[in-house]
Structures are given as C-alpha cells and as structure tokens.
Amino acid sequence: MCGIVGLYLKNDKYENQLGKLFSPMLIAMTERGPDSAGFAVYGDAVEDGNKLTLRHEDENYDWAALAKDIESNLGTQVDWFQNSKVAVFKVATDAETVEDFLEQNHEDVLIMSSGKSIEILKEVGLPERIVEMFKLGEMKGSHIIGHTRMATESAVTMAGSHPFSTGLDLCLVHNGSLSNHNRLRQELQHEGIEFDTQNDSEVAAGFLTYRLQQGDSLNEALEHALEKLDGFYTFTIGTKDGFAVVRDPIACKPAVIAETDDYVAMASEYQALTTLPGIEDAKVWEPEPSKIYVWERNSN
Amino acid sequence: MTTNNLAENTAVETVAGVGTVDLAKSSVRSLNQALHDQHDQMAITQWEVLNPKGQHNLAVGLDAKLKVDIRGHAGYYCAGMNKEAEVTVHGNTGQGVAENMMSGVVRIKGSASSAAGATAHGGLLVIEGDAGSRCGISMKGADIVVRGNVGHMSCFMAQAGTLVVCGDAGEALGDSLYEVHIYVKGSVKSLGADCIEKEMRPEHIEELTELFERAGMDDQDPRDFKRYGSARQLYNFKVDNAGAY
Known part of the structure; x- marks a missing residue:
C-alpha cells in the first residue's frame, strides 16, 4: 500500500513552519504505511561545498571524532550537528571526495543523502515515532517529501525505507511497484549509477539521476521515466529547487494535489491535507495519468 | 476492541429536525x-455531516429515505x-463513490476520483465536476450524469444503465460493453473493444x-x-461455434 506526501512552498511565508505543517501530513498516512517512515527536507542550503546526511546504528557514535578525521585527512572544514542516529555534515569540498573517504575508512557510517540542500531521515516504526525522533516539527525549509511504508516485497528495514536518493539533492518517494527494475538496474549500473539496495523504487530514483546527468530538465527526465518504467507508480520527486508529481498511465495508485498562492501539497489521500492553512479554499484535484506536474523555484 | 459503546461517542445535535454529526467529535462508525x-x-x-475531512466510508449502506x-x-x-x-457531497470524493448503489440519489458538487458508481444496480449519481478513471465500471443499472470529463476505461464491462458525459471521455470508453447507453457531448479519446458510435x-x-x-x-x-x-x-454466443461442443 504505502502513503506518500509532499509539501512545496511557493514563497517564504511558511518556511519556518515547514516541519510543523508537514508532521500531521505524514502521521495522517499511518494507516497506509505503519512499518517505517521517512522524509527528505530541503533547506538550510550551503553556498559553497556540500552537505551530507550520515547515519550510524549506535546513537552514541562519536561524530566529533569523525568530523576531525575528515578535516585532517581531506584538509577541509567540517560543520556538523547530530539528530538522533543521524548527523548532518557540511563540508567545504565536493560530496564525492567525502563519500569515497567514508566508504574506504568508515564503512559503518551510512550515507543517506548528499547535495546542497537535501537531508534524508528515515527509520523503522510508526510515522509518529519518526516525527518525534527527528523533531520534524522544528524543521525549516522550502520543500519536503515523505513516505510511510507498508512493506510488501522486501523486509521492514531502514535500508528498505523511503525516500531514496541516488544523486545530489535528488530524492523520490514511490507508491506502487515496478516490474522491470532488475534489468533497468543493470543498465544503469553499466552507466555508473550506484545502488545500495534491491528495492524497485531506488531504481526509479537512479533512472532520474541518470537522465539529469545527461542534461535533461526535471520535466524531460520524467518524460523518459514514463517511457522506460513499467509498473504501477505514483511518484513524488524533490530536487534542490523543484517538486514533481507523476502517475503511471493506468493510475491505479491514488494521488491528490492541493494548491494555493503559498504552497503545493500532494498526498496519497486527501485526509493528509486537511490540516494545511487555507486548505478549504485551495484548488484540489486528482493528477491525471501520465501527466507530469512540475513546480520549480528559480535558482537565483 | 469495544463495539458496544457507540452511544457515548455519537454526538448528534438536532436543530429544527435536522440531525447534525460533527466528525471532528464523532467517529465515522457512529x-x-x-x-x-x-x-x-x-x-x-434530514442530516448534516460536518468536518468530513476526506474520511472514508461516509454514509455507507443507507437503506431509508434520508437526506444527507x-x-x-x-x-x-x-x-x-x-x-x-x-446523499449530497459539498466537495470532492475519493475512489468508489456510490459503489454498488441500489437506488436513491448521490450528488457530488465537486469532482470524484476513480471507480465512481462502480457496479451500481440502480439510482442516480450526479457528478458536477469531473470523474476519474473507470467511472461506471461494471455497472448494472444505475444512471450516471457527469457535468465534466470522465477518465480512461469508463464503463468497462458495464452491463445496464446510462452514462452521460457533458465533457470529454478518456481512453478505451466502454471496453467490453454489454447494454449500457453511453452519451458523450465532447470528444472521446478512444473507444474500447466492441464499443461503437450509434445513431441518436x-x-x-x-x-x-x-x-x-x-x-x-x-x-x-x-x-x-x-x-x-x-x-x-464480444458477449453474444456465435452459432458458428456450436460445433466446438
């Protein structure tokens, strides 16, 4: 089943309340996905360098020591803060250098996301627990997408939880199942895209990353996705400045969008949108099959 | 699980003979x-339902001349x-509105999601906005009037009744149709298998x-x-095939 939700702010009016507005949306989708939950929040962007969301199983892991190790070995400055089992590292170098260093020297540290703006937080358990664990209500930013999972095909683990990120600042949540993910994963691996799991949704994220690397706009990448991906899906996608919703041509998986002057919100079910400000007067509609809906902020 | 304490969480307020249930205070079950x-x-x-907020299964299984x-x-x-x-909904509805309706009138002031009026045997379903995919799928005698558009696969395997679309119809309209009358004012993206245009x-x-x-x-x-x-x-037995038995 699964539930997906997204909130994209069209201006800065609600930026300080992004997490507060989003928390009840995620919790409202508990019935659709009680196994695990996660979200990708975009905000607090770094001008130079990059931001990585890292995770360690041990809540008492010594992040300060890791920061020092990165600083001395890579000769770069590191700003960091911890949030439960996760830490956000802001580095003055490119993300790949840090990712390679971590993979070689600290393989117990998981890289959840990397980019200028994105932070991915996800965990096994009820959405309400995840909201509290990461203090989602206090988070600020420009847009956020989330997922509540009811596992059907792979185990209930943190690794199988959404959102999936396979490229800088790109993230995807998925309701449905893909039928050609195995072959497509091989093709994408051949093109240099790396995957961490056997999950079908990660392949969709990887495909978009690949198309964007080829120079596609978000809209063009999604047009290619509609041609290439076989199966059932409603996707919500975040990029550094963009937000998109797309459903497969059969449109078995539900979706509803609400738009006001201040925001665009999507959810698997309308129930998840009822706590948003001004929802009574919002334009509310069901996105059409194989139609791409994209909102993008001008990057400067 | 407690199932016998319905009375205590049903807050029906009656004003001038109209029963009002506020779903911010009462459960859908009650x-x-x-x-x-x-x-x-x-x-x-006569009934008013307040704060539905997209909850499922509202006013289902009614079997009396109520106005809701x-x-x-x-x-x-x-x-x-x-x-x-x-039943009148002053807003949009999710999937399967008036599914398996037997009689009565269901009116949606906004739009309806997929499978509106699915398998409905009788009654009238009016959708003042658009209907999603599979509107009237497998219906068996209901009348559906949609002021806007209907999505793909509408009236799939529908057996009896009427579908009226004042806007456009999506792909594969009336696929594997039995005896439903379909009327469309706007365009039809494509007709499904065994569905054809007929004389008015x-x-x-x-x-x-x-x-x-x-x-x-x-x-x-x-x-x-x-x-x-x-x-x-598609659905008629062809006498040419009699030899197969």
Whole structure:
C-alpha cells in the first residue's frame, strides 16, 4: 500500500513552519504505511561545498571524532550537528571526495543523502515515532517529501525505507511497484549509477539521476521515466529547487494535489491535507495519468 | 476492541429536525450507525455531516429515505451501497463513490476520483465536476450524469444503465460493453473493444431529456450528444461455434 506526501512552498511565508505543517501530513498516512517512515527536507542550503546526511546504528557514535578525521585527512572544514542516529555534515569540498573517504575508512557510517540542500531521515516504526525522533516539527525549509511504508516485497528495514536518493539533492518517494527494475538496474549500473539496495523504487530514483546527468530538465527526465518504467507508480520527486508529481498511465495508485498562492501539497489521500492553512479554499484535484506536474523555484 | 459503546461517542445535535454529526467529535462508525438506526424509526430524516475531512466510508449502506448533506470533501466509498437515500457531497470524493448503489440519489458538487458508481444496480449519481478513471465500471443499472470529463476505461464491462458525459471521455470508453447507453457531448479519446458510435434516435433524445431533468441540469441540449453502445460482437454466443461442443 504505502502513503506518500509532499509539501512545496511557493514563497517564504511558511518556511519556518515547514516541519510543523508537514508532521500531521505524514502521521495522517499511518494507516497506509505503519512499518517505517521517512522524509527528505530541503533547506538550510550551503553556498559553497556540500552537505551530507550520515547515519550510524549506535546513537552514541562519536561524530566529533569523525568530523576531525575528515578535516585532517581531506584538509577541509567540517560543520556538523547530530539528530538522533543521524548527523548532518557540511563540508567545504565536493560530496564525492567525502563519500569515497567514508566508504574506504568508515564503512559503518551510512550515507543517506548528499547535495546542497537535501537531508534524508528515515527509520523503522510508526510515522509518529519518526516525527518525534527527528523533531520534524522544528524543521525549516522550502520543500519536503515523505513516505510511510507498508512493506510488501522486501523486509521492514531502514535500508528498505523511503525516500531514496541516488544523486545530489535528488530524492523520490514511490507508491506502487515496478516490474522491470532488475534489468533497468543493470543498465544503469553499466552507466555508473550506484545502488545500495534491491528495492524497485531506488531504481526509479537512479533512472532520474541518470537522465539529469545527461542534461535533461526535471520535466524531460520524467518524460523518459514514463517511457522506460513499467509498473504501477505514483511518484513524488524533490530536487534542490523543484517538486514533481507523476502517475503511471493506468493510475491505479491514488494521488491528490492541493494548491494555493503559498504552497503545493500532494498526498496519497486527501485526509493528509486537511490540516494545511487555507486548505478549504485551495484548488484540489486528482493528477491525471501520465501527466507530469512540475513546480520549480528559480535558482537565483 | 469495544463495539458496544457507540452511544457515548455519537454526538448528534438536532436543530429544527435536522440531525447534525460533527466528525471532528464523532467517529465515522457512529455516524453510520446513527443513520442506519433511522431504518426502523425514521425519527430524523434530514442530516448534516460536518468536518468530513476526506474520511472514508461516509454514509455507507443507507437503506431509508434520508437526506444527507456532507459539508466538505469525502474519502473512499462515500455513499456506497446506497438504497433510497439522497446523499449530497459539498466537495470532492475519493475512489468508489456510490459503489454498488441500489437506488436513491448521490450528488457530488465537486469532482470524484476513480471507480465512481462502480457496479451500481440502480439510482442516480450526479457528478458536477469531473470523474476519474473507470467511472461506471461494471455497472448494472444505475444512471450516471457527469457535468465534466470522465477518465480512461469508463464503463468497462458495464452491463445496464446510462452514462452521460457533458465533457470529454478518456481512453478505451466502454471496453467490453454489454447494454449500457453511453452519451458523450465532447470528444472521446478512444473507444474500447466492441464499443461503437450509434445513431441518436428520438427515444434516445427522450431518455436524455428525462435524465437531465432528474439530474437538475437544465442547460444541456440532448441534441449535442453522441451515443455509444455495444457492437454485440464480444458477449453474444456465435452459432458458428456450436460445433466446438
């Protein structure tokens, strides 16, 4: 089943309340996905360098020591803060250098996301627990997408939880199942895209990353996705400045969008949108099959 | 699980004979129970449902001449299995509105998601906005009037009744159709297997005129519509095949 939700702010009016507005949306989708939950929040962007969301199983892991190790070995400055089992590292170098260093020297540290703006937080358990664990209500930013999972095909683990990120600042949540993910994963691996799991949704994220690397706009990448991906899906996608919703041509998986002057919100079910400000007067509609809906902020 | 404490969480306020249930205070289960309880007594015939907030299964299984107004958006299966009641949703509805309706009237002021009126045997479903995919799928005698568009696979394997679309119809309209009368004013993206355009005869103009009257749509001219129906090649037994047995 699964539930997906997204909130994209069209201006800065609600930026300080992004997490507060989003928390009840995620919790409202508990019935659709009680196994695990996660979200990708975009905000607090770094001008130079990059931001990585890292995770360690041990809540008492010594992040300060890791920061020092990165600083001395890579000769770069590191700003960091911890949030439960996760830490956000802001580095003055490119993300790949840090990712390679971590993979070689600290393989117990998981890289959840990397980019200028994105932070991915996800965990096994009820959405309400995840909201509290990461203090989602206090988070600020420009847009956020989330997922509540009811596992059907792979185990209930943190690794199988959404959102999936396979490229800088790109993230995807998925309701449905893909039928050609195995072959497509091989093709994408051949093109240099790396995957961490056997999950079908990660392949969709990887495909978009690949198309964007080829120079596609978000809209063009999604047009290619509609041609290439076989199966059932409603996707919500975040990029550094963009937000998109797309459903497969059969449109078995539900979706509803609400738009006001201040925001665009999507959810698997309308129930998840009822706590948003001004929802009574919002334009509310069901996105059409194989139609791409994209909102993008001008990057400067 | 407790199932016998319905009374304590049903807050029905009655003002001038109208029963009001605020779903911010009462559960959907207790709303439906309060409506079902009218079957024997008919103490309150007019109902207002406040704060539906997209919840599922609102006003389902009604079997009495009640008038129910739902003030806001409803979730899945709203007014499902309806019999005799007149349910109006002042907003949009999720999947399967009026599914398996037997009689009565269900009116949606906004738009409806997929499978509106699925398998419905009778009654009238009016959708003042658009309907999603599979509108009237497998219906068995209901009348559906949609002021806007309908999505793909509408009337798939539908057996009896009428679908009227004042806007456009999506792909594969009337696929594997039995004997439903389909009327569309706008464009049809594609017809499904065994669905063909048919001649509009006087009895069809008459049927449409009567339907618009029942639906309360006085701004539609039946002569603007085209009729679609079954070519009857798929579901009829062909005598040529008798030798196979």
